[in-house]
Every structure is written in C-alpha cells, then in structure tokens.
Amino acid sequence: MQTSTVFLVLVALSFVGFLVGRKRSHAVAAGVGGMHLLHSLPKHYGYMAALWAGLPALLLLVLWMAFEARVVHNLVVAELPAQVQQLHHSELGLYYNQIVSYATGSSDATLLDENQLSAAEHYRELMSNSGLMKALLVCLVAIIGALLAVQRVSPALRARNHVENIFKWILFTCSFIAVLTTLGIVLSVLFEALRFFQSIPVTDFLFGLQWSPQMAIRIDQVAASGSFGFVPLLVGTLLISMVAMVIAVPVGLMSAIYLSEYASRQFRAVTKPLLEILAGVPTVVYGFFAALTVAPFIRELGESMGLTVASESALAAGLVMGIMIIPFVLSLSDDIINAVPDSMREASLGMGATMSETIRKVLLPAALPGIVGGILLAVSRAIGETMIVVMAAGLSAKLTANPLEAVTTITVQIVTLLVGDQEFDSPKTLAAFALGLVLFFVTLLLNIVALYVVRKYREQYE
Amino acid sequence: MNSIAVTADGIGEAGASSPEAGLDIHDHSDVKDYETVGEPFVEDPKMSARNVNVYYADKQAIMDVSLDIGKNEVIAMIGPSGCGKSTFLRTLNRMNDIIPICRVEGNINLEDQDIYRGDQDTVLLRARVGMVFQKPNPFPKSIYENVAYGPRIHGLAHSKAELDEIVEKSLRRASLFDEVKDALDKPGTGLSGGQQQRLCIARAIAVSPEVILMDEPCSALDPIATARIEELIDELKERYTIAIVTHSMQQAEVGDTKEVFTMPKHELTENYITGRFG
Ligand SMILES: Nc1ncnc2c1ncn2[C@@H]1O[C@H](COP(=O)(O)OP(=O)(O)OP(=O)(O)O)[C@@H](O)[C@H]1O
Numbered sequence: 001m002q003t004s005t006v007f008l009v010l011v012a013l014s015f016v017g018f019l020v021g022r023k024r025s026h027a028v029a030a031g032v033g034g035m036h037l038l039h040s041l042p043k044h045y046g047y048m049a050a051l052w053a054g055l056p057a058l059l060l061l062v063l064w065m066a067f068e069a070r071v072v073h074n075l076v077v078a079e080l081p082a083q084v085q086q087l088h089h090s091e092l093g094l095y096y097n098q099i100v101s102y103a104t105g106s107s108d109a110t111l112l113d114e115n116q117l118s119a120a121e122h123y124r125e126l127m128s129n130s131g132l133m134k135a136l137l138v139c140l141v142a143i144i145g146a147l148l149a150v151q152r153v154s155p156a157l158r159a160r161n162h163v164e165n166i167f168k169w170i171l172f173t174c175s176f177i178a179v180l181t182t183l184g185i186v187l188s189v190l191f192e193a194l195r196f197f198q199s200i201p202v203t204d205f206l207f208g209l210q211w212s213p214q215m216a217i218r219i220d221q222v223a224a225s226g227s228f229g230f231v232p233l234l235v236g237t238l239l240i241s242m243v244a245m246v247i248a249v250p251v252g253l254m255s256a257i258y259l260s261e262y263a264s265r266q267f268r269a270v271t272k273p274l275l276e277i278l279a280g281v282p283t284v285v286y287g288f289f290a291a292l293t294v295a296p297f298i299r300e301l302g303e304s305m306g307l308t309v310a311s312e313s314a315l316a317a318g319l320v321m322g323i324m325i326i327p328f329v330l331s332l333s334d335d336i337i338n339a340v341p342d343s344m345r346e347a348s349l350g351m352g353a354t355m356s357e358t359i360r361k362v363l364l365p366a367a368l369p370g371i372v373g374g375i376l377l378a379v380s381r382a383i384g385e386t387m388i389v390v391m392a393a394g395l396s397a398k399l400t401a402n403p404l405e406a407v408t409t410i411t412v413q414i415v416t417l418l419v420g421d422q423e424f425d426s427p428k429t430l431a432a433f434a435l436g437l438v439l440f441f442v443t444l445l446l447n448i449v450a451l452y453v454v455r456k457y458r459e460q461y462e
Numbered sequence: 463m464n465s466i467a468v469t470a471d472g473i474g475e476a477g478a479s480s481p482e483a484g485l486d487i488h489d490h491s492d493v494k495d496y497e498t499v500g501e502p503f504v505e506d507p508k509m510s511a512r513n514v515n516v517y518y519a520d521k522q523a524i525m526d527v528s529l530d531i532g533k534n535e536v537i538a539m540i541g542p543s544g545c546g547k548s549t550f551l552r553t554l555n556r557m558n559d560i561i562p563i564c565r566v567e568g569n570i571n572l573e574d575q576d577i578y579r580g581d582q583d584t585v586l587l588r589a590r591v592g593m594v595f596q597k598p599n600p601f602p603k604s605i606y607e608n609v610a611y612g613p614r615i616h617g618l619a620h621s622k623a624e625l626d627e628i629v630e631k632s633l634r635r636a637s638l639f640d641e642v643k644d645a646l647d648k649p650g651t652g653l654s655g656g657q658q659q660r661l662c663i664a665r666a667i668a669v670s671p672e673v674i675l676m677d678e679p680c681s682a683l684d685p686i687a688t689a690r691i692e693e694l695i696d697e698l699k700e701r702y703t704i705a706i707v708t709h710s711m712q713q714a715e716v717g718d719t720k721e722v723f724t725m726p727k728h729e730l731t732e733n734y735i736t737g738r739f740g
Pocket residue numbers: 478518523541542543544545546547548549550561563
C-alpha cells in the first residue's frame with residue numbers, strides 16, 4: 001500500500017478514536033451521574049484517544065519509511081551471487097540501482113543480466129510484502145492505542161492535562177528537530193572542513209594573504225602553490241558589507257523614523273507596501289542593475305574625477321546591496337519604533353520637547369536593543385549575499401581596502417568552487433566547506449556581539 | 463484659594479451618539495435647570511477657556527465649555543468616565559495636536575495669549591503648561607535622568623552642579639527625594655507605582671511650569687500613596703496653578719470647594735453631588 005494511503009487511513013483512525021473517546025466519556029458520565037463529575041470535557045477524552053491512536057502509529061510509519069530501503073537493499077544483495085557481492089562499493093551501488101530502476105519500471109531489461117532480473121523480481125516481492133506489513137502494523141498500533149486510551153476513561157482521568165502535556169511534547173519535538181538539523185549541517189560542514197585542513201594547514205588558510213584556488217588543478221600541485229589564504233576573501237566580504245551598511249543603516253533607519261513619527265497615514269499606507277515589494281525583488285535583478293547601471297556609472301564618475309576605477313568594483317556591489325537591504329532595515333526598525341509605547345512620546349512632548357528631541361533622547365534609546373538586533377540581521381544578510389557580488393564585484397581575490405577595485409567575497413568563492421563538475425575530495429572543493437565553516441563562525445560572532453550589546457544596554461535602563 | 467469641582471453628564475440617555483454627550487459646562491445664566499455650584503469665572507485668570515468644542519473626527523467630545531483657572535488655584539474636575547475630562551485637560555497644552563483626528567474650536571488663553579493662534583510655539587507652551595498623565599510614564603532611564611530631562615532640553619542648567627540642584631529640588635518638592643536619594647542612578651521604571659507618579663510630578667515641575675495639568679494622578683495608587691500625592695498637590699498650589707482630574711470627591715474638596723458645576727440630568731451625576739456634597 002502507498003504511504004500516503006496509509007497516512008490517510010491513520011488520520012481516519014485518529015478521528016474515529018476521537019469519536020469513540022468522546023462517546024465513551026458520555027457513557028462513563030451517565031454511569032456516575034452527570035458530566036460535571038468527570039475531570040475533563042468530553043472533547044478532551046476524544047483528543048486523548050485520537051492522539052494515542054495517531055502518534056505511536058505515525059512514529060512507526062516514519063521509522064518504517066526510514067529503514068525500509070536499507071533493509072530491502074541488504075536482503076536483495078544477500079541473494080546475489082558471491083562475485084557480485086565482492087564488487088567495489090560504488091560498482092555494487094550502480095549494479096543495485098539498475099535492479100531497482102528496472103523493478104520500479106523506469107528502465108527496460110535490455111541492459112540487465114540474468115542475476116539482476118531475478119533480483120528485480122525478489123525486490124518487487126519484498127517491496128509489496130513490506131507495504132502490506134506496514135499498513136497492517138500501523139493500523140494495528142493505531143487501534144491498540146485508541147483502545148488503551150478509551151479503556152482508561154474514568155471520572156478521575158485528567159484528560160485535559162494529559163492532552164496539554166502531549167502537545168507540549170509535540171512542540172518540544174519540533175524545536176528539537178530544528179536544533180538537530182542545524183547541528184547536523186554544522187557538523188557535516190565541520191567534517192568536510194577538517195578533511196580540507198588535512199591537506200592545507202589551518203594557519204595557511206586563516207592567515208594566508210593569497211587566494212587562487214584556480215591554480216590547484218592537480219592535487220599534487222595544491223600544497224606547493226599554497227594559494228588558499230582566506231584573508232583577501234574576508235577583507236572583500238567586510239569591505240562590501242561595510243559599504244552596504246553605510247548606505248542601508250542611515251537611510252533605512254531615518255526613513256523608518258520618518259514613516260513612524262512624521263508621515264501622514266495616507267503616505268504610510270502607500271509607502272510601506274511599496275517598500276515591501278522592493279524587499280521581495282530577487283537579488284539577481286539587483287545584480288543586473290549593479291553590473292549594467294551602477295558599476296559603469298561609478299567608473300565614469302570616478303574617471304571624470306581622475307580616479308582609476310575597476311569596471312567591477314566593491315563600491316558598486318556594496319551600493320546596490322545597501323539599496324537592497326534598505327527595505328529590510330526600514331521595515332524592522334519601523335516595527336520596533338512603533339512598539340515604543342505612546343506614553344513615552346506623550347511624556348516627552350508634554351515636557352515641551354520637540355519631535356526630534358523626543359526621537360533622539362527617548363524613542364531611539366528605548367528602541368535601541370531592537371534596532372541593534374535588526375541591523376545585525378541586516379549585516380548577516382549582507383555577508384551572505386552572493387548574487388549581486390558575483391555580477392558586480394568580480395571574482396578576483398585582491399587584498400585591498402580600496403572600494404574602487406574589484407574584490408570577491410566568501411560566498412562568491414564558495415559558489416565558484418562548487419559550480420560545474422568537481423571531484424568532491426580535492427582540496428579545491430573541500431575549501432568551500434572550510435569557507436562555509438568560517439562564514440558560520442563570523443555570523444555566530446556577530447550574533448554574540450549583538451546579544452552582548454543588547455544586554456548591556458538593557459542593564460542600564462530597565 | 464479656590465477649588466472648583468466640575469461634574470458633567472457625559473453619558474446621556476441616547477449614548478455616545480447623542481450630540482449632548484460630552485463635558486458640557488455652561489454659564490448658569492443660560493441653563494436654568496442645572497444646579498450650579500461655584501463660579502466659573504474669576505478675575506485675572508491664569509488660563510481661560512471660552513466656548514470650547516472638541517471633536518474626534520465627527521464625534522463631539524466636549525461641548526461649549528467656558529471656564530477660568532485662577533492664579534495659584536487648584537481646579538478639580540470630576541465626572542463620569544468618557545465625558546471628556548482628559549480631552550479638556552489635553553486641550554490646555556495642545557497635547558491633542560498629536561492626535562490627527564482631533565479638532566478644537568473656541569478660545570483658550572494662557573494669561574492674555576491665545577494658545578491656538580497660528581504662530582503659537584507648542585514647544586514653549588508645553589514648557590509653561592506641564593502635564594502629569596493618568597498612568598505613570600517615567601522614561602526607561604535613571605531617576606536622575608528622568609528629572610534632568612526637561613531642564614536639559616530647555617537648557618535651564620549651565621553646569622552639572624546647577625542641574626544636580628534642580629533635580630534635588632524637584633524631587634524634594636515631589637516629596638520623593640528621601641526615598642531615592644541613594645538610588646538616583648537606578649532606573650525610574652523600577653520604582654513602585656506611587657513613587658513613579660511622584661517621579662513624573664518631579665519631572666514636570668523640574669522645568670518650572672506655570673500651570674500643571676494632572677490627569678487622575680492617583681487612579682492607580684493605593685490610599686497611602688494617594689494621600690501623599692494629595693498632600694503634595696496642596697503644597698504645590700503655593701507655587702503653581704493646578705488643574706486636576708479626579709474621581710475622588712475628597713480630592714475635589716482640597717481647599718474650600720464651594721464651586722461645583724452640576725448638570726443633574728443623569729442619576730449618576732446627581733448621586734455624585736447629592737450623596738456626599740452639600
Ligand atoms: N484619541 C481619541 N480618538 C477618538 N476618540 C477619543 C480619543 N480620545 C478620547 N476619545 C473620545 O472622547 C470622549 C472623551 O474621552 P476622555 O478620554 O476625555 O474621557 P475622560 O472623561 O477622561 O474619561 P475617563 O474618566 O475614563 O478617563 C470619549 O467618548 C472617547 O471615546
């Protein structure tokens with residue numbers, strides 16, 4: 001049976017569990033002399049039965065799906081002739097894949113040998129057995145669960161609290177899954193990065209002033225060329241992000257102040273949705289704008305002033321990135337400033353302060369923790385932004401603090417390292433993971449700094 | 463010393479839709495069926511309101527109020543919830559300007575200057591007519607910074623020592639100094655409700671206003687804190703002109719309360735007066 005069908009049956013069984021549980025509570029109530037003598041309402045007994053029916057069975061279904069393919073694989077391979085089983089790991093994988101794709105009907109028999117044909121038959125049989133067993137077991141668990149719950153219905157059973165508890169655990173599980181996935185991502189990046197550091201020393205990576213992974217075509221050349229110094233990338237990233245923030249923070253913050261404190265209702269009603277649309281424009285479009293409009297404009301402007309400007313410059317990318325982030329900063333700050341209670345405004349204005357004094361001395365200090373948080377979120381976005389930089393700032397990893405030159409960033413290099421057909425165990429590709437790890441730590445550091453700033457401020461004022 | 467208790471019928475049989483709803487104080491000459499106690503007009507008033515109407519969008523909150531506030535007088539206003547007491551108080555220092563839908567008609571003079579004249583500087587006006595709000599609203603700053611806020615923005619102190627002095631004097635006048643003198647750098651929001659309200663009073667008097675408007679300053683306070691603030695108001699009237707909104711009849715009786723305007727059109731109002739007032 002299809003997994004989706006099993007799932008639908010399970011939902012139906014839960015619903016039946018709900019009805020039976022509720023009915024049972026009515027019956028019990030009638031027995032003892034009225035609904036008010038039961039601890040909980042009928043629906044709570046119903047929910048309890050539904051959850052007892054649904055949750056364990058759902059867990060079983062998920063586990064089954066997780067292990068089904070592996071178990072079937074082992075069973076099929078065990079039946080194959082010995083010399084096939086001796087094959088190299090990847091070859092055996094290919095061999096098995098052919099069997100599966102034939103068995104599921106996505107390829108025909110022309111390329112297969114005798115053994116594979118019979119194995120495919122075996123595979124089909126196993127799969128259909130597994131499907132049947134899965135359906136039966138899941139239904140059985142669901143019914144047993146519902147029965148157990150219904151059995152327990154009695155005046156003293158605190159079904160309401162019980163359901164509350166189960167919900168708490170469901171919520172906990174969800175957040176746990178979120179944390180676990182994050183941890184998984186970090187660990188997988190960490191392990192790949194460690195493999196990279198086996199061929200390139202950490203110090204070379206962290207303190208090297210030159211980045212040219214393109215030279216590392218053959219593995220034996222890599223260590224010799226020693227071109228995995230990530231400092232130019234970090235400097236490039238910080239340079240572009242800084243340009244972006246110099247644009248985005250003042251403009252965003254001040255327009256937020258204007259919108260929340262001075263603008264008329266009509267102006268606000270028109271402007272806010274417009275800005276939100278701006279925030280939704282794909283970054284590739286901004287990249288276009290940067291490469292075709294802003295970068296040439298900056299170069300001409302610079303040359304007319306007698307400066308040498310690269311046709312792809314950090315300034316162009318940073319500028320456009322800043323424009324991209326403005327709506328983000330604006331919308332966050334606007335929400336935060338609006339959240340400062342009106343009584344603060346009245347207190348200050350009632351003292352004879354002007355609007356701008358009120359903003360500087362009361363509203364901004366009160367909103368500062370939120371604003372700092374918003375700005376750091378914006379910085380994270382700037383650091384993580386890739387598309388605009390690829391298009392407008394170039395790929396050359398030059399170590400420079402001059403925003404008129406072409407630079408490159410960590411994210412851009414990750415992309416260029418991994419684009420195209422690459423071996424996944426050469427230092428060149430593994431370097432991407434090391435960069436990812438560094439990126440992770442940079443953002444982590446930013447968040448820690450943000451937390452520190454916010455807490456320090458809070459201590460002062462609350 | 464004069465103290466006027468104003469009660470008004472703001473609810474009305476027809477509910478809020480009635481055009482009669484709103485603080486409605488008339489010169490008793492044109493409303494014969496109102497029992498009017500007290501005299502709404504005084505010689506040489508500090509502030510005077512003439513035929514004031516206030517609207518929120520097209521809903522009228524105050525109808526044709528004419529009233530004087532004498533120098534160094536405490537004028538107390540009482541009346542049912544929603545009748546427009548806060549609204550009237552806010553018109554006196556143009557705090558209603560903040561509310562876009564609010565519209566004020568009529569004349570309000572501070573001494574002999576129309577505060578709704580086009581070129582009136584609201585910032586200056588609010589420095590002269592200070593306000594203490596219904597709910598204590600100290601800034602999330604230290605106690606010292608709260609009181610120093612007004613003097614700082616108006617440049618009243620020329621040195622740190624001078625500022626310290628203003629802060630101490632204001633806190634003393636608000637009879638809060640002894641409780642907080644060792645904790646001036648602690649946040650003002652950490653004080654108790656009654657202390658916060660006294661802090662707000664200290665903050666208001668730190669800029670030496672001529673008139674102080676107080677909107678139910680004791681509504682959230684226990685009887686002891688209320689008593690302290692009442693004492694305080696009694697002392698403050700030596701120096702300032704005070705307009706206060708209150709729900710407490712005792713507060714309305716601060717000084718000699720001879721002057722009570724009533725419009726016993728509504729039971730509640732009548733009870734307000736005949737129950738405990740003479
Ligand atoms: N910002 C506002 N927007 C619209 N209507 C308002 C606003 N403020 C007050 N009103 C209306 O004006 C009328 C008077 O309100 P006001 O706050 O002055 O009453 P109040 O006498 O102070 O009442 P309370 O004793 O409950 O404080 C009420 O009907 C109220 O609904």
